[in-house]
Amino acid sequence: MTTCRLCGSASLIGVVDLGATPPCERFLTAEQLDEPEMTYPLHLRLCADCRLAQIPALITPEDTFTEYAYFSSYSTSWVEHARRFVADAVERLRPGFVVEVASNDGYLLRHVVERGIRCLGVEPSANVGRAARDAGVPTVTEFLTPESGSAIRAEHGPADLVVANNVYAHIPDVAGFTRGLRALVADDGWVSVEVQHLLTLMELNQYDTIYHEHFQYYTVDSAQRALASGDLTLVDVELLPTHGGSIRLWARPSGTGAEPGPRVAEVLAREKAAGLHELSGYAQFADRVARVRRELLAFLVDAAAQGRTVVGYGAPGKGNTLLNHCGIRPDLLRYTVDRNPYKHGRFTPGARIPVLPPDQIAVDRPDYVLVLPWNLREELTAQLSYVRDWGGRLVFPIPRLEIV
Incomplete structure (x- = not known):
């Protein structure tokens, strides 16, 4: 890995090297135990210029997500988290059409379906997407790109709310994926992104959340720049307890004229106080x-x-x-x-x-x-x-x- 995937800088600084491991969701059958296993370096680096923490994209999303072992609905607390999010978002935004990217087995959109609101899941894994459709959640099997986002918008119309929970770290082409989000959302719509917060990862030693499916690790500082790469403006942020500490980023198309609210400044100040806007904050x-x-x-x-x-x-x-x-x-x-x-x-x-x-x-x-x-x-x-x-x-x- 020689350049930052967000800004292209060659100034990448090592944070922690976890050696070489296999991809974390490639569970083996008994027949595979006598076969060799591919391992890949797991070395977290920080861009000295845009401060995006990242690992090399040594495996592709297609390698991981075409057939996937993780089904969100097996976590009772995660399903309840999704239910509360839907209830709050519907009350506040009154969306007529909701799209979720990386919708998994319909764990979130089933709550949208129950409310009679039109929705669509965009899920790359064929097996979990099939489970969503079986549960009554409309789902297309696609990886989100600017092109697929435009095609979905052309067929289904622009979304009032686009949800991208726990996927923003899984995409090596950050700018391309963000442009895909922009393609999906209406010009006056909302995008909600949940992703683990690098602040809590660092403070609470949560290094086990570094694995090959997670290509980058966000502060609000770096997420703000990533969203801007796709013409989205960060307007609000919530701190969440999920995954040991996450951030929910609320963004809108830049053309709306929306500006970052006070909670964005508050979290940025916390990150700065923790040293995460400087290289020194990562040294220990x-x-x-x-x-x-x-x-x-x-x-x-x-x-x-x-x-x-x-x-x-x-x-x-x-x-x-x-x-x-x-x-x-x-x-x-x-x-x-x-x-x-x-x-x-x-x-x-x-x-x-x-x-x-x-x-x-x-x-x-x-x-x-x-x-x-x-x-x-x-x-x-x-x-x-x-x-x-x-x-x-x-x-x-x-x-x-x-x-x-």
Whole structure:
């Protein structure tokens, strides 16, 4: 990687190097265990000029999203988050037509359908898009580009609201994707983008959210520039607890004359105070990442030495970054479980840890359960409350090792 994908600068500064790992959603079948696995460098760099944090685009979205293992509806809290967003957006904006980009299995637009509002999902993964259509959510199988956005607009009309939740980090062509958003939205419409906030990623050591599907990592400062590359003006921002700390960016076509509101200035000031508008603010991150690795490995090695059993809960993409960076294998983590049946009987990429149904935990009654989707802590603590029945304990690895 030699130049910034947003501004073209050659001044890229290393932030943290996590070695080489396989793509985080390429779960293996039993038949693939004796086959070689491709791994790719996972090195986060910062552009010294526009301050966009990014990794090289070594795999393409087509490699990842044509057939995808992640179905949003398996997270109860995420579906509820989407329901609240739809309720608030409909109340405030009164949209007549809503388009969601990267609409997955219809987890969000189903709430729009229930309200009788015309909508359309734009989802590149054929398998999850099919699940959305089966659930009654109109969905087209497309990657968003300026051309596909214009074609969708020509066929379906301009959208009053375009939603792009947790996709803005997944697109290596930031400017092209943003122009696609502009093509979809009406000239007086709204675009809502949710993406993890680099501020909380840095402050809370959330390095496991760095993986090959995420090509860039945004502050409001860098997101404002990215939106402008597609003729969209950032007018408001909300701080959200999702994914360990996210931002919801509200943008409008630049021709509306809308200006950034006071909350934009407030978050920019927080970022600046944290040092993220300067290179120096990133200098200690690699050391904090190394500490997370040492603490987790020390716990797992000690548990194994004492004959204690440790299993995992969840098989998210972030978990695979953590497992591979720490070098964790089945001798330290016997298996993990996941609610998504697509992953059952498969093995995590790289670490090759078996993925089983959730009820296996109650059968085996392990001493510890390592919670890999730590961002769903409240939801999963409630779901796993039965573990205390036999004296089991939950382990959270991020931001620091915690046993509860």
